[in-house]
Amino acid sequence: MSIASQYSHIREEIDAVCRTQGRDPSEVVLLPVSKTVGIAEITEAYDAGARAFGENRPDALCEKALQHPEYGWHFIGNVQSRRIRDIVAHADLIHSLYELKHVLKVNEVAKELGKVQHILLEVNVSGEESKSGLAPCDVACLLQETQECNSICIDGLMTMAPRSNRGEVQRTFSGLRKLRDDLVAQGFTQAPNCTLNELSMGMSEDWRAAIAHGATIVRIGRAIFDTSFVQ
Numbered sequence: 001m002s003i004a005s006q007y008s009h010i011r012e013e014i015d016a017v018c019r020t021q022g023r024d025p026s027e028v029v030l031l032p033v034s035k036t037v038g039i040a041e042i043t044e045a046y047d048a049g050a051r052a053f054g055e056n057r058p059d060a061l062c063e064k065a066l067q068h069p070e071y072g073w074h075f076i077g078n079v080q081s082r083r084i085r086d087i088v089a090h091a092d093l094i095h096s097l098y099e100l101k102h103v104l105k106v107n108e109v110a111k112e113l114g115k116v117q118h119i120l121l122e123v124n125v126s127g128e129e130s131k132s133g134l135a136p137c138d139v140a141c142l143l144q145e146t147q148e149c150n151s152i153c154i155d156g157l158m159t160m161a162p163r164s165n166r167g168e169v170q171r172t173f174s175g176l177r178k179l180r181d182d183l184v185a186q187g188f189t190q191a192p193n194c195t196l197n198e199l200s201m202g203m204s205e206d207w208r209a210a211i212a213h214g215a216t217i218v219r220i221g222r223a224i225f226d227t228s229f230v231q
């Protein structure tokens with residue numbers, strides 16, 4: 001299948017899964033992760049209806065966003081202090097922040113650039129050592145310490161499921177959803193910079209389970225851009 005037809009196919013499947021779950025399909029953003037491809041492939045997905053793309057390296061984010069600033073760009077990769085200015089300059093949403101010092105720096109740089117930077121906090125729900133992210137019990141503390149940061153908006157949470165068994169995957173997604181609901185119940189969304197509306201979870205192989213647990217953004221790379229991917 002072509003990139004355009006893979007994109008359309010997944011979008012239709014997402015819509016169908018949403019309807020069986022009683023969810024409104026417009027609640028779920030399909031974010032094609034374009035880190036392995038160039039602008040030609042990205043434009044194929046754009047022409048098929050995609051409106052924002054996920055990149056995990058600052059250089060590629062800058063290069064691609066400069067070529068097509070009218071496309072939306074999300075940063076989903078490892079954040080380093082010295083690259084925060086480039087990321088904030090080009091990203092509509094940063095999915096992968098989990099260190100307080102980085103969140104504070106994003107706020108500072110966004111203020112200088114005259115923007116409000118939308119961010120998600122990455123959470124290591126499964127507790128695997130190889131995964132980055134905040135421990136679930138540390139998220140409340142970070143929210144407390146950033147309540148006065150008025151050049152960021154904390155839109156929600158992001159996680160990566162382990163590649164292991166289905167049970168672990170389900171536990172990870174339901175864990176992120178429950179964490180968000182608990183933080184809302186604790187009043188954190190009363191801060192003007194914190195909505196917690198978004199749950200960024202689910203990739204090529206596990207997005208169905210993520211939607212069942214309330215994902216609002218699914219980040220899909222291979223199932224769109226690898227034209228030999230077996231759906």
Ligand SMILES: *Cc1c(COP(=O)(O)O)cnc(C)c1O
Pocket residue numbers: 033035056076077203204205219220221222223
């Ligand atoms: C690469 C990547 C994805 C997409 O993974 P696929 O398995 O290709 O769908 C999603 N999220 C992050 C953070 C990634 O780095």
